[in-house]
Amino acid sequence: MKKFLFLILTAFSLNVSAQELQAVSDSVDHSLSIIRDKQDELMIYLRAQELTPERRAVADSIARTYMQLYSQTTDYLKQQLESHRESPECASLINKYQRMLGLDYLEEYMDTYPHAALPELEELRQQIAINKRLKPGSELIDFELPDEVGVKHHLSEYIGHGRYVLVDFWASWCGPCIQELPNVVAAYERFHERGFDIVGLSFDTNRQSWLKAVAKHSMTWTQLSDLKGWESLAAKTYNVRAIPFTILFDPDGKIVDSNLRGEALSHKLEELIGK
Numbered sequence: 001m002k003k004f005l006f007l008i009l010t011a012f013s014l015n016v017s018a019q020e021l022q023a024v025s026d027s028v029d030h031s032l033s034i035i036r037d038k039q040d041e042l043m044i045y046l047r048a049q050e051l052t053p054e055r056r057a058v059a060d061s062i063a064r065t066y067m068q069l070y071s072q073t074t075d076y077l078k079q080q081l082e083s084h085r086e087s088p089e090c091a092s093l094i095n096k097y098q099r100m101l102g103l104d105y106l107e108e109y110m111d112t113y114p115h116a117a118l119p120e121l122e123e124l125r126q127q128i129a130i131n132k133r134l135k136p137g138s139e140l141i142d143f144e145l146p147d148e149v150g151v152k153h154h155l156s157e158y159i160g161h162g163r164y165v166l167v168d169f170w171a172s173w174c175g176p177c178i179q180e181l182p183n184v185v186a187a188y189e190r191f192h193e194r195g196f197d198i199v200g201l202s203f204d205t206n207r208q209s210w211l212k213a214v215a216k217h218s219m220t221w222t223q224l225s226d227l228k229g230w231e232s233l234a235a236k237t238y239n240v241r242a243i244p245f246t247i248l249f250d251p252d253g254k255i256v257d258s259n260l261r262g263e264a265l266s267h268k269l270e271e272l273i274g275k
Contacts, residue, residue: 028100040175042063095124110125134239137255141158159218160253166246170244200214204229207227
C-alpha cells in the first residue's frame with residue numbers, strides 16, 4: 001500500500017511540475033517574441049543609409065531595452081530551473097533554451113542535475129565536452145572555410161603566427177552584431193599595427209548581404225563564410241549558440257578569452273599589448 005501511495009504521489013508531483021514548467025516556457029516565449037520585435041526595430045535604424053548621431057542614440061536606446069529584457073528573461077529561466085532541479089521535465093527547457101542559457105551555465109547545472117544522464121540530453125553533453133576545449137589556454141580547433149571569392153582557408157593560416165587574433169562570429173542580419181561592430185573596428189584600428197588581427201566568420205546565408213555589410217561597416221580584415229547560417233562549420237566546430245561571439249587567441253594559437261564585447265575587448269588588448 002505504501003509503495004502504491006508513493007507511486008501516486010510521485011506521478012502527481014511530476015504532473016504538477018510539468019504544468020509549472022510549461023507555464024515557464026510560455027512566459028519565456030512571450031518575452032522572446034517582444035525581444036525579436038525590438039531587434040527588428042533596431043535593424044531598421046542600423047540599415048539606414050547614414051546613421052546620424054541622433055539615429056545612433058535611438059539605436060542604442062532600443063538595444064539597451066531588449067538586452068535588458070533578454071537578461072531579465074534569462075535570469076527568470078535560470079531561477080525556475082534551479083527551483084525545479086529535481087524534476088526530469090527540466091530537460092525539455094534545457095534543450096529548448098540552450099542558446100539562451102549558454103554552455104558555461106549549463107555545464108555547471110548539469111554537474112548537479114540528477115537527471116543529467118537522460119538520453120535527450122546526449123547532444124548537450126557532447127556540446128559541453130566541446131565547450132571545455134574552449135577555455136583559456138586551450139589549443140586552436142582548426143577547420144576550413146571559403147573567403148569572399150570562394151578560396152578555402154584553414155583557420156590555422158591566420159592564428160598561431162606571432163600575433164593576437166580575434167575570431168569574430170557575426171552575421172549581417174544580426175542586430176547586436178552590427179551594433180557591436182564600431183567597437184571591433186576601433187580595436188582593429190588602434191592595435192593592428194602593434195600585433196593584432198581579426199578573422200570574421202559570418203553566419204550569413206546570402207552572399208550579397210554578407211559582402212555588402214563587410215564593405216559598409218569597414219571590416220577590412222579577413223572574412224570567411226560557407227553561407228550556411230547556423231549550420232555553418234564554424235558554428236558547429238566552436239559550438240556557437242548566439243552571436244555576436246568572439247574568441248581571442250594569443251601569438252602561440254592558444255585561447256586567451258572569449259565573448260569580449262564593448263570596451264572589454266580594448267581593455268583586454270591594453271593588458272596584452274599595452275596602451
